[in-house]
Amino acid sequence: xxxxxxxxxxxxLGWTCLxxxxxxxxxxxxxxxxxxxxxxxxxDLLVTAGIFLLFALTLAARTWVKAFEPEILAKQxxxxxxxxxTRVTEGFDDASELYxxxxxxxxxxxxxxLSGN
Numbered sequence: 001x002x003x004x005x006x007x008x009x010x011x012x013l014g015w016t017c018l019x020x021x022x023x024x025x026x027x028x029x030x031x032x033x034x035x036x037x038x039x040x041x042x043x044d045l046l047v048t049a050g051i052f053l054l055f056a057l058t059l060a061a062r063t064w065v066k067a068f069e070p071e072i073l074a075k076q077x078x079x080x081x082x083x084x085x086t087r088v089t090e091g092f093d094d095a096s097e098l099y100x101x102x103x104x105x106x107x108x109x110x111x112x113x114l115s116g117n
Contacts, residue, residue: 003063007056014052021045 024035025042034041040048065072 003059007060007063010052010056010059014049014056017045017049017052021049 020037021042021044024037024045027033027035028042037045
């Protein structure tokens with residue numbers, strides 16, 4: 001089922017409720033009559049508009065994340081040090097192939113004589 005028409009419908013309902021709430025509030029301010037539509041006053045329509053718009057935002061965000069999830073996971077795999085070590089060591093059967101033993105001459109670091117002699 002396509003999600004975009006549902007998001008558009010939620011946005012349309014949200015803005016319609018917001019506009020109706022504004023009209024009802026303007027009528028209630030300018031007159032002594034307290035108008036209601038289906039027993040919903042201006043504040044009720046404001047809350048309903050907020051709910052519709054938040055649902056639309058949430059649905060759009062979930063759709064966007066789902067669409068870009070493979071790219072995001074691929075980037076995380078490229079950056080993650082754990083995955084990079086796993087990729088490097090996959091072709092080796094033994095760790096000695098990956099990290100060859102150093103010869104005793106290379107194992108020690110050269111030291112500098114600080115005595116001046």
